[in-house]
Amino acid sequence: MASQNGKVTPNLDEKTTKVLNLTVLQRRYPFVEEILITSTHVTFYKFDTSISQWSRKDVEGPLFVVKRNAQPRFQFIVMNRLNTENLVEDLLGDFECEVQLPYLLYRNVKREVNGIWFYNAAECEEVANLFSSSHAIVNVQVFCDELMI
Numbered sequence: 001m002a003s004q005n006g007k008v009t010p011n012l013d014e015k016t017t018k019v020l021n022l023t024v025l026q027r028r029y030p031f032v033e034e035i036l037i038t039s040t041h042v043t044f045y046k047f048d049t050s051i052s053q054w055s056r057k058d059v060e061g062p063l064f065v066v067k068r069n070a071q072p073r074f075q076f077i078v079m080n081r082l083n084t085e086n087l088v089e090d091l092l093g094d095f096e097c098e099v100q101l102p103y104l105l106y107r108n109v110k111r112e113v114n115g116i117w118f119y120n121a122a123e124c125e126e127v128a129n130l131f132s133s134s135h136a137i138v139n140v141q142v143f144c145d146e147l148m149i
Contacts, residue, residue, distance in 0.1 A: 047113035
């Protein structure tokens, strides 16, 4: 245990932290199978196309990119520290994203344009790379499913 500003905080290694995070996620989202990557702190923004302006959403906290044992196979989840409503987005074949450090901009299934601000710019790049590889995996799965029909 470490003491920080008079508060006692546990010293947990990366593996233990990942197991604890997975346990918490699975309580709320039972189809989560694995955490692929984590970002310690993000804040969300929404782009209003009618006035070409960004506004802050009521969502911030740790971001988890997860693999699921049901469809959709990949999602990202933000365990919201501002209220009880977490943000969950499916990483489907038509998921579009772009990096403008320290932001990751994306268009979701509803065609909404959102931005994720990352406290750590390196985590932004890692998440964007994983989104790109997840996107490729999803497209291969869709293609294989079509071949089987």
